[in-house]
Amino acid sequence: MKMIFLFSLLFVSQVDARSTFLDSVKRMTWGDLDVVWVEDEKFPRFTAALYLEDGALKDQSPGITQATFDQFTAGTSKETQRQLAEFFDFYGVNLKNSVTHEYSVMTVQGLTRDIAPVMGKFCEIWKDAQYPTGELNSYISRSKSQLKNLVTSHSSLADRVFRKISLEGTPYVSPVEGSLAGYDQLNSEILKKRLSELRVARKVLYLAGPKDVLAMKDVIAGCGWVAGKKMAPLELKKPGLQSAIYLVPVPGANQAQIRIGRYVTKREVEGKYDQFQFLSSYLGGSFTSKLVQELRVKRGLTYSAGAYVSVQRDYGRAGITTFSKTETTAEAISIISDVFNEVSQGGVTPEEFKHQQGHMIGGYAFGFEETSAFIGQLMLYDHQARPLTELADFPDHIARLKANDLSRANLEVFPWEKQTIVVVGDKSLEKSLSKIRPVRILDYKDFL
Numbered sequence: 001m002k003m004i005f006l007f008s009l010l011f012v013s014q015v016d017a018r019s020t021f022l023d024s025v026k027r028m029t030w031g032d033l034d035v036v037w038v039e040d041e042k043f044p045r046f047t048a049a050l051y052l053e054d055g056a057l058k059d060q061s062p063g064i065t066q067a068t069f070d071q072f073t074a075g076t077s078k079e080t081q082r083q084l085a086e087f088f089d090f091y092g093v094n095l096k097n098s099v100t101h102e103y104s105v106m107t108v109q110g111l112t113r114d115i116a117p118v119m120g121k122f123c124e125i126w127k128d129a130q131y132p133t134g135e136l137n138s139y140i141s142r143s144k145s146q147l148k149n150l151v152t153s154h155s156s157l158a159d160r161v162f163r164k165i166s167l168e169g170t171p172y173v174s175p176v177e178g179s180l181a182g183y184d185q186l187n188s189e190i191l192k193k194r195l196s197e198l199r200v201a202r203k204v205l206y207l208a209g210p211k212d213v214l215a216m217k218d219v220i221a222g223c224g225w226v227a228g229k230k231m232a233p234l235e236l237k238k239p240g241l242q243s244a245i246y247l248v249p250v251p252g253a254n255q256a257q258i259r260i261g262r263y264v265t266k267r268e269v270e271g272k273y274d275q276f277q278f279l280s281s282y283l284g285g286s287f288t289s290k291l292v293q294e295l296r297v298k299r300g301l302t303y304s305a306g307a308y309v310s311v312q313r314d315y316g317r318a319g320i321t322t323f324s325k326t327e328t329t330a331e332a333i334s335i336i337s338d339v340f341n342e343v344s345q346g347g348v349t350p351e352e353f354k355h356q357q358g359h360m361i362g363g364y365a366f367g368f369e370e371t372s373a374f375i376g377q378l379m380l381y382d383h384q385a386r387p388l389t390e391l392a393d394f395p396d397h398i399a400r401l402k403a404n405d406l407s408r409a410n411l412e413v414f415p416w417e418k419q420t421i422v423v424v425g426d427k428s429l430e431k432s433l434s435k436i437r438p439v440r441i442l443d444y445k446d447f448l
Contacts, residue, residue: 025378025388030205030217032227036378037207037214040371046115046209048216049107049375051383053231054201056101056176058194061185063178065104067139068194069097072106074135076128081135084125091118101172102231102312103383104198107372112212116219123223129195131188140183147180147448151250155323158257158424161248161447162319166420167263170236172315180448202228206379208371234314236265241417245333245437248444249427256329256425260336261319262418269311272409273386274397276309276318279409282356283307283339284320290343290352294335295322301332309413313384318413326425330432333423337416337436344411348403361395 026037056065073084073095088095094109110118150157160175167173174182203225207213239262269276284291284307291305305322324332381391390397421437423429430439 031221033220033225034204035207036204036382038371038374038378039210040208041210044112044210044212045109046112046207046213046216047107047109047371047375048119048213049105049206049372049379051204051206051379052104052106052198052201053102053203053228053383054198055099055103056174057171058197059174059182061179062174062182063143063176064182064186064190064194065198066099066177067136067143067186068131068191068198069099069104069106071131071136071139071191072097072125072129072195074139075130075132076125077130078128081132084121087121088118093118099176100312101176102314105379112209115213115216119216119219120222123220126195126199127224129192131191133188136186136188136191140186143178144180144183147178150448151444154250154253154255154257154424157248157250157444157447158259158422159321161246161424161442161444162259162261162420162422163317164447165246165422165442166239166261166317166319170263170315171234172263199224200226200228202230204379204382206375208375233266236263236315238265238268239263239418239420242420243437244440245421245423245433246442247427247430247433247439248422248424248442248447250424250444253326253425255323255325256423256429257323258329258332258336259319259321259422260333260419261317261414262420264309264311264316264318264413266314266316268412269309269316272412273311273384273390274394275401275405275409276311276413278356278360278398278401279406279413280307280309280318281360282352282406283343283410284322286359288355288359290339291320291322291336294339295324295332299331299335301325301328301335311384326429327432329423329425329429330436333421333433333436340410340414340416344407344414346404346407348406350403353403353406357398357401360398364395364398 024038026039028035028037059065073088074081075084091110091114094107096107098105108118108122150160163175164173205220207216282290284305286292289305289307291307295301295305296303301324302322305320307320309318310316320336322332377391378388381388423433424444427441430441433439
């Protein structure tokens, strides 16, 4: 595949690779629709990812946009859900969707020889999705059951609670996937109205495949999409100080899930995306990352520890994800605090720093082996209004970083006094956790 070859060149000749990489991404306009095409001659398959600059921020109650896409193929005025499923199964089509607060993506994958019937049917549904009551009621019932059973998946519950607590006071607080109260508001008319809004949202079509994919132009002209306007950016206030640990007691917990982090504003991360990506890789994820070494290797307090600094266009989230036994949870949190302070104060050894640089640079190209991953990166950079030169130059950016850049990034993103701490586990944790911060007990049912 051309793309993998292009990325491998990044490690041979940065200047030549940069030029060739940019040439590999072709942009065009089909009527009112912006199109980005990555040529891939490896297989006679196509990927069509439709980006819509419209997401869960528009939901009047949680889960409307997600349900609109999840039930997209539930039926039209002419065909049932079963008939649509049999159609796409016959052609071996993969349909999937992804909804964030700021944007949504619908992806269709199939054989290039089947572009006309597959994308034709895709357009038919866009114009005529009916969201039949029977299918919708089944979807709502399943979704409610999954939420009610969340108490048995402590990791997923911790993620959900942490999101709501850490984003309190922002437009991003409601879960994309919906809530029990939100599901009670769903009906066919609401979803059809939401789909009509999405038809006029600003769109970009990201294509991957051989030149045959360009035949899609005439097919999707019948989708009835309207060119939309760019959404106005949101301005968030910087997170305030945190004075409590939020403990969510759950039955049958023999260990505790730990979430530490906060939301970050656009101004905090703008122009420093690569530094924060390097920071998250340095802190958690791989076996040699700082938190894994301190928590697992040296002390045996956990099996894994992850870190992330995830950014959309107008906001982002930074966090630490780990778990520990009930009796060692407070110790694990204290060690994370110590690591934050150590890194912020310049306690990064040259060996650790160089190792992490080599790890990120050496593994960078492998993150684009899958065409879908490459398209995802293009889409994210476009959404953030970042030039693709930054994507091509990422290894060079990482190579130029110094240890004090890492310390400064950690000080900016992980100041301990601004971190929201959520623990899901046994109620007996209250005593040990109160030695770190005052503890507030939360009922998990309030987050379903």
